[in-house]
Each structure stands twice: as C-alpha cells, then as structure tokens.
Amino acid sequence: MERLTTRLALKNITKAYPGCVANDDISFSLNRGEIHALLGENGAGKSTLMNIIYGVVQPDAGELFINDVKVTINSPADARSYGIGMVFQHFTLFDSMTVAENIALALAQKPAEVSSAIEALRTTYELYVEPEKLVGTLSMGEKQRVEIIRCLLQDIQILILDEPTSVLTPQEAEQLFALLNTLSAKGCAVIFISHKLSEVARICHSATILRRGKVSGKITPGQTSLSTLTKLMMGDQSSVTKTECRAASQSFLTVEGLSTRAYPGDDTALKNLCFDVKQGEILGIAGVAGNGQEALLSALSGEINQYQRPAGDIRFNGQSVIAASPVERRSSGMGYVPAERLGRGAVANMSLVSNALLTCYGQGLLRYGFINIQAVQQLTRSIIAKFGVRTPGIEANANQLSGGNLQKFILGRELQQQPRLLIAAHPTWGVDISAQQHIYRDLLTLRDSGCAILIISEDTDELFTLCDRIGALCHGELSPLMAANQVSLDQLGQWMLGEFAHAS
Ligand SMILES: Nc1ncnc2c1ncn2[C@@H]1O[C@H](COP(=O)(O)OP(=O)(O)OP(=O)(O)O)[C@@H](O)[C@H]1O
Numbered sequence: 001m002e003r004l005t006t007r008l009a010l011k012n013i014t015k016a017y018p019g020c021v022a023n024d025d026i027s028f029s030l031n032r033g034e035i036h037a038l039l040g041e042n043g044a045g046k047s048t049l050m051n052i053i054y055g056v057v058q059p060d061a062g063e064l065f066i067n068d069v070k071v072t073i074n075s076p077a078d079a080r081s082y083g084i085g086m087v088f089q090h091f092t093l094f095d096s097m098t099v100a101e102n103i104a105l106a107l108a109q110k111p112a113e114v115s116s117a118i119e120a121l122r123t124t125y126e127l128y129v130e131p132e133k134l135v136g137t138l139s140m141g142e143k144q145r146v147e148i149i150r151c152l153l154q155d156i157q158i159l160i161l162d163e164p165t166s167v168l169t170p171q172e173a174e175q176l177f178a179l180l181n182t183l184s185a186k187g188c189a190v191i192f193i194s195h196k197l198s199e200v201a202r203i204c205h206s207a208t209i210l211r212r213g214k215v216s217g218k219i220t221p222g223q224t225s226l227s228t229l230t231k232l233m234m235g236d237q238s239s240v241t242k243t244e245c246r247a248a249s250q251s252f253l254t255v256e257g258l259s260t261r262a263y264p265g266d267d268t269a270l271k272n273l274c275f276d277v278k279q280g281e282i283l284g285i286a287g288v289a290g291n292g293q294e295a296l297l298s299a300l301s302g303e304i305n306q307y308q309r310p311a312g313d314i315r316f317n318g319q320s321v322i323a324a325s326p327v328e329r330r331s332s333g334m335g336y337v338p339a340e341r342l343g344r345g346a347v348a349n350m351s352l353v354s355n356a357l358l359t360c361y362g363q364g365l366l367r368y369g370f371i372n373i374q375a376v377q378q379l380t381r382s383i384i385a386k387f388g389v390r391t392p393g394i395e396a397n398a399n400q401l402s403g404g405n406l407q408k409f410i411l412g413r414e415l416q417q418q419p420r421l422l423i424a425a426h427p428t429w430g431v432d433i434s435a436q437q438h439i440y441r442d443l444l445t446l447r448d449s450g451c452a453i454l455i456i457s458e459d460t461d462e463l464f465t466l467c468d469r470i471g472a473l474c475h476g477e478l479s480p481l482m483a484a485n486q487v488s489l490d491q492l493g494q495w496m497l498g499e500f501a502h503a504s
Pocket residue numbers: 017018020021022040041042043044045046047048049390391399400401402403404405430432
C-alpha cells in the first residue's frame with residue numbers, strides 16, 4: 001500500500017545543550033505541497049530542529065505527529081520510512097562511484113534498476129543526471145540533483161534542504177527553484193533553510209522565524225516586504241553600501257604562472273594563474289567548489305606539503321614566498337580564513353581560547369616561551385564581543401558552536417590581527433544577515449586601511465557587494481579579471497561555467 005505523508009506537526013519541542021536551550025518549546029507544522037522556509041540568525045536553532053525531524057537528534061521534550069498520529073523518529077532510516085528526506089549542505093556521495101551506484105547503495109537495488117528509475121523521474125520532474133557518470137566529475141548543482149533524485153526514489157514526500165543555493169551558480173539556483181515548484185505542484189512538501197531572504201520571498205509559501213531557540217514569527221513571505229522580513233529576524237539593520245575603492249598602485253600579492261599538479265583525491269590542478277591584489281582593494285574570485293579553489297588557497301597560504309609545491313611564483317610585497325612556510329607567511333602580514341571551518345579554521349575539540357592562540361600567538365601573547373593565559377582569554381573575549389559570537393563561554397569547544405557562530409569567530413580572529421593581506425574563502429558562509437553586514441563593513445574598513453584582500457567565494461551576491469575587481473575560476477583556469485561594476489551577474493555565471501578565452 002502506498003504510504004502518503006500529508007502533514008507533519010511538531011508540538012512543544014525542547015532540546016537543551018550544556019549552557020544553551022537550542023529549541024525552546026517549538027511548535028511547527030507543514031502540509032502537503034507547501035514550501036516552508038525556516039529562518040533565523042546564527043545559533044537560532046534551525047539545524048537542531050531539522051536534526052530532530054530527521055532523527056539525528058532526540059528532543060528532551062515535545063511530540064512529533066505524522067498525519068496526526070504521534071510518532072518517534074529515532075534515526076534517519078526511521079525518518080525516511082515516514083517519507084522524510086534531507087539534503088545536507090555537505091553532500092553525502094562517494095566521488096569514485098557512478099550516480100547509479102551511489103543511489104543503488106541507498107536503495108539496496110542493482111545499478112541497472114536504478115538507471116531506469118532515474119529515466120522515469122526525468123519525464124515526471126525534468127530532473128536528470130546521467131546514471132553512468134562518476135560523481136567526482138559532476139558540478140555541485142549536479143551532485144545536489146543526485147541527492148534529490150536519491151530522496152525521490154525513496155518515496156520522499158517531505159524534503160529538507162539546508163542552505164541549498166550556497167553551492168550553486170546563479171543558473172543552477174534557477175533550475176533548483178523550478179524543480180521545487182514542480183515538486184510542490186506534485187504534492188511534495190519542502191523545508192527550505194536559507195539566509196537569503198530574496199530567494200525565500202520568491203519561492204516559499206510560508207516561513208517560520210526562530211530567534212534564540214523560540215519561534216519569533218510565522219509569515220507569508222510573498223506578502224511581506226524584504227525590509228519587514230529582515231526586521232522580524234534581526235531588528236533594524238542598515239545594509240552596507242560599497243564605498244569607492246582607493247587602491248594604491250602597488251600590489252601586495254603577485255601571482256605569476258602558478259600551476260599545481262593534481263594528485264588522486266585532490267582538488268583540480270591550477271593552470272598558469274597570473275593575477276595581483278593591490279593594497280586597498282578587494283579582489284573576488286568566484287567559482288563552483290571543486291574548480292581549483294582549494295589548490296589556490298593551499299598554494300597561497302602555504303598549507304601544503306613540500307611535494308605539492310606549485311610551479312610559478314607568489315610574492316608578498318615584492319618578496320617571493322613560494323618556499324615560505326605558513327608561519328613565515330603569517331609573519332609577513334598574511335591573515336587566512338580557510339573554507340573548512342572545523343579541522344582547518346579551528347580545531348574541533350579545543351576551546352575557543354586555544355583556537356585564538358593558534359593564529360594570534362604573535363600578538364604579544366607569548367613571553368620567554370610562556371603563554372600569557374590572561375592575555376589570550378582577554379583576546380578571546382574581545383573577539384566574541386566584537387563579532388557577536390554566541391557561545392556558552394570562552395572555554396566552549398569549537399564544535400559546540402553553530403556553523404555561523406564558528407565562522408564569525410574564525411573571521412574575527414583573523415581581522416583582529418590587522419593583516420596586510422587577507423585571504424578569505426567564503427567569509428560569510430552560513431552567517432546570518434546581521435553578522436554578514438557587520439563582516440562586510442569590517443572588510444571594507446580593512447580594505448580602506450590599505451589591506452589587500454582576496455575573497456574566494458561561491459556566493460555571487462557577496463562578491464558583487466564587496467569586490468572592486470572580479471573574475472572566476474573554472475577547471476583550474478582563471479577568467480579575465482574586471483572591475484566588478486563592469487561585469488553582469490550573467491557574465492560571471494558564464495565565467496563560472498568556463499566560458500572565457502583560455503590562457504595558452
Ligand atoms: N552538539 C552540540 N553541543 C553543544 N551545543 C550545541 C550543539 N549543537 C548545537 N549547539 C548549540 O545550539 C544552538 C543552536 O544551534 P543550531 O546549530 O541549531 O543553530 P542554527 O540556527 O542552525 O545556526 P546556523 O545558522 O549558524 O547554522 C547554538 O547555540 C549551538 O551552539
């Protein structure tokens with residue numbers, strides 16, 4: 001008998017962690033075909049609530065109902081048996097297997113059976129990825145489609161998407177919106193977590209706003225203006241207007257003929273990259289993840305092993321640093337915000353105090369080889385206060401912070417050091433609008449104080465808001481770099497897809 005999930009309801013859900021109540025008496029409901037946005041500042045409790053619905057986290061109190069019958073969801077497998085599927089921000093696919101093999105694993109079927117099921121979805125939803133393609137060769141948009149296909153083939157009727165557009169080109173985001181409308185028309189409900197209010201207003205029928213673990217409002221996005229929506233979430237905010245760039249003629253970062261080799265499991269190799277970043281300007285490099293961004297970040301930061309040393313040259317203020325260690329590069333004035341927050345940007349099971357010390361040790365925190373612990377604690381408190389990091393305290397471990405709050409901490413730690421060159425990957429990834437505007441202002445102030453800033457990001461809105469010059473990386477090659485006000489969103493999207501003249 002076909003199972004049909006037509007209504008999900010949560011009543012009085014509460015979940016506490018040491019030092020914080022992540023979900024405080026939350027009630028929420030979702031009907032067949034509804035696209036429902038879940039909004040809220042960083043640490044508001046969105047991921048916790050979705051993890052409860054998907055069976056990853058158990059609530060301390062409260063009840064879940066499917067079609068008005070009380071249920072307990074103990075695991076993701078339980079959730080899927082009730083027709084609930086989730087696509088996480090970080091995809092859960094095996095790169096070395098084909099699309100059909102990946103899906104077959106989840107369905108316990110043969111890849112050939114899956115291939116014909118994929119064909120069937122093509123006609124119903126205009127949703128298709130070639131079953132024989134290796135997942136490692138797919139774009140982020142295609143990988144996301146594979147995740148959605150996998151959900152639909154498991155008869156999912158409630159689809160949870162966690163910040164789904166943060167990894168897509170503008171063109172891929174449009175395709176996703178069209179798919180969500182089709183899914184909704186066919187009765188599938190969607191929970192859409194996003195910090196981008198314009199897309200919420202465009203595609204969502206309803207929205208729940210969380211603030212500090214509680215429901216602070218329920219609204220109809222299409223009938224609510226963007227400014228009202230922002231105020232409901234954050235209170236009054238003025239958005240950042242980019243000031244005129246007064247870049248010096250002198251370059252701080254010069255990259256010449258930078259090429260890397262690709263090793264199995266590594267990001268795409270870089271092919272003969274040439275560019276510079278001047279003091280007092282922000283250069284933005286767009287691109288869909290996996291097109292060489294990781295290789296470029298590693299080459300610039302020096303976080304690379306000696307066998308992977310790139311060809312070509314990198315100079316900071318005229319001095320070659322191609323053979324310099326990350327520590328030496330930092331002492332020449334480099335600040336660095338890597339894409340990966342846990343593991344690269346911060347050590348997961350170390351306290352915020354220890355994580356602050358990791359890169360700020362040069363700020364007078366060490367004397368005769370001893371750590372001045374009071375000074376480190378004071379610095380940590382000041383980063384937390386200045387960047388509005390929500391945490392139970394300075395001794396909390398990095399992995400106890402919500403994604404957005406950890407991002408604020410890592411960026412704050414680097415900005416606090418007043419670098420002369422800042423290399424930042426996706427600086428406001430997962431950060432709420434209030435914090436985002438705060439970070440934009442800080443980056444522009446840093447630029448105006450003469451810092452050279454390189455931003456590598458998938459978020460084109462962010463790049464257009466901040467950058468003075470802009471370009472894109474695709475298959476390890478760099479597009480032309482042009483003044484941001486001379487480049488249209490469409491043009492940047494084409495560059496992100498590799499449509500530009502290639503360097504010989
Ligand atoms: N495993 C955990 N241990 C301790 N505290 C946690 C844990 N997971 C979440 N929290 C805390 O619960 C609160 C809510 O976090 P959650 O990740 O649900 O927020 P969010 O709204 O998804 O935030 P973001 O937009 O930054 O991803 C935060 O204060 C966070 O620090």
